[in-house]
Amino acid sequence: MIAQGQIPRLALASRRSILTKLNNGLWLPVAVVVALVVFFSLATDSFATLRNFTAITGQAGTLLIVCLGTTFVVLMGSIDLSVGAIVLLVGAASVIILNATGVGWLVLPVAAALGAALGLANGLIYAFGRIPSFVVTLGSLSIFSGIALQILEGRAIQFTVPGFEEIAIGQLIPRLPNIALCALIAWAIVVFIAERTRFGRFMYLIGGGENVARTAGVPVRRYKIYAFALSGLLAGVGAILAVARLGAAGPSLGQDLLLNSLAAIVVGGTSLAGGVGGPQRTLIGVLIIAMLDNGLNLMGVSQYSQMIVKGVVVIGAVLVSRESAVASVVK
Template identity: 75%
Template sequence: MTTVPLHSSPRRRPRWSFDLKSVDTSLWFPVGVVVFLFAFFSVATDSFATLRNFTAVSGQAGTLLIACLGGTFVVLMGSIDLSVGAVVLLAGAVGVTLLNTTPLGFAVLPAVALIGGLLGLVNGVIYTMGRIPSFIATLGTLSVFSGIALTILDGRAIQFDLAGFEQIAIGQLIPRLPNIALCALAAWLVAVFIGARTRFGRYMYLIGGGETVARTAGIPVERYKIYAFVLSGVLAAVGAALSVARLGAAGPSLGSDLLLNSLAAIVVGGTSLSGGVGGPHRTLIGVLIIAILDNGLNLMGVSQYSQMVVKGAVVIAAVLVSRDRSRAGVVK
C-alpha cells in the first residue's frame, strides 16, 4: 500500500500556466467597448473598416495619445490638468512662429518641448506653492495660455514655411501608418516604462494612493507634483508640434477639443480621478475609444451636438463600470 505524507508540499503550477485570476478585470470593459465600437461602425458605415480610414484614425489618435500621457501621471497622483489644450495651442503658436522667423528648422521640436516644460512648471509651482486645488490652478492658466496664444496668432491660422516639416507627422515609414502614430506609440512605450519601472512612476502611485503616507515615507511630494506637471507640459507641446506638422498650420482651434477628450480618454481607460489607480498603459485604450467614437460618428453623419451627448454617456458608463470599487468612497 502506498502512503501519502500528511504535510506533502502542494504541486507547483507549471510556469507556462495561465491564471485567470491574475488578469486585471477592470480592463475588460474598456477593451470590450473598443471591440464593440469597431464592430458597430464597421457594420453601420462602409467607409469605416478601410485602410484609408485606418490611416486617418491613427493620425487623429496619435496627437491625442501624446497629449494624454503626461496628463495621466497628473491624474495618477490625484490631481488634474485642465490646461492641456491651452498648452497645445500656445506651444503650437510659438512653434509655427519660430519656424517662420528663425533658422531653427527641425530644432524647433526640442525648443517647443522646452516651452511646454516651462508652461508645466508654471502650473506645478502655482499648484504646490499657492496650495490651491489643481482644478482651479490649471483652469486659470488655461485662460492665460489661451489668451497669449490667440494674441500671437491674431485670431488667424498661420502656416509654416519649412519644406518637409510636415513629413514628421504625415510621412509613412510604415505604409498606411503615419509617422505621428509611430511617435505616439514610442512615447506610450516610454511612459509605460516610466510608470512601471522608475522611481518617478512609483511615487506617482504612492502620492495618489495617500499623500500623507507618502510624506511619512519621506517622499518629496511637492517636488514630484511639479515634475508631473512639467512632464504633462512637455508631452502636450510635443503633441502640438506634431499636430501643426500634420495640419500644416497653427490656428485658434488648435487643441480646442483636448479639454474634454484628453481627460475623457484618461478616465475611460481606467485611471481613477481619486489617484493611485491606473496608468499610461490604460490610457491607450481610452484614446482608442474616443478616437473610434469620434471617427465613426462623423462617418455616420451624426451632428456635433449629438456627438457630445453620445460621448458624454460613454465616458460616464465607462468610468462607472471600470472604476476601482475598493476606492469607491474616495472622491477628490
C-alpha cells in the same frame, strides 16, 4: 517616520495591489473597443479599411501624446485643465519661430521645452501656493489661451518651411503616419517610466494616499511639480506634431483636447481619485475616443451630438469605476 529602506517595499506592495485591480478591470475597455469595431464596421462600409485605419491613427496621435503626460497628473489625484491651452500656445509660438528661423524639425525640442516650462509654472503654483490643481489650471487655461490668441491675432498662421509636414504625415512604416509612430514610441517610454522607475512608483503612492506617501519619506511636493512639468512637455510635443499635421496653427488648435484627454484617461481606467490605472491603459481609452470620433463622423452624426455621446461615455466610465471600487471595499 518610516525608514528610507522601506519605501521600495511599500511601493512594491502598492504596485501589486494596483496590478491586481488593473487585470480585473481591463476587460471592460477592451470589450468596448471590440464592440465599437464591430458596430461601426456594420454601420458603415468605409470604417474597416486600411485607408480609414491610417486616418484613425493619425487623428489619435496627438491625443495619445497629450494624454500620456496628463495621466500622471490624474494618477496622483490632481487634474490638468490647461493641456489644450498649452498645445495652442506652443503651437502658435512654434509656427512663429519656424517661419522666422526656418530651423525645421529642430523646433521640436524648443516646443517640448516651452511646454515643459508652462507645465512647470502650473506645478510650482500648485505645489507651493497650495491651491487646488483645478483652480490653478483653470486660471492658466485662460492665461495661456489669451497669450496664444494675441500671438495669432485671431487667425490661422501657416508654416513656410517646405517638407516640415513629413514629421507628422510621412510614413516610415506603410499605412502608419509618423505622428502615430511617435505617439506609440512615447507611450512605450512612458509605460516604462510608470512601471520601472521611482517617478512612476511615487505617482501611484501619492495618488493612493498623499499623507501615507509623505510619511514614507516621498518628496511629495517635488514629484507633483515633476508631474505637471512632464504633462506640459508632452503637450508641447503634441502641439508641434499637430501643427505639422494640420499645416498651420489656428485659434481652434487644441480646442477639443481638454474633453477628449480627460475622456480617454477616465475611459481607459485611470481613476480621478488617483492611485489606480496608468498610461498603459490610456492607450485603450484613446482608441475608444478616436474610434468614436471617426465612426460617428462616417455615420454623419453632427459635432454637437458627438459631444453628447462623449459626455455620456465619460459619466458612464466614472460610474462603472466607482461601483467597482465600492464592490472591492465591501468584499
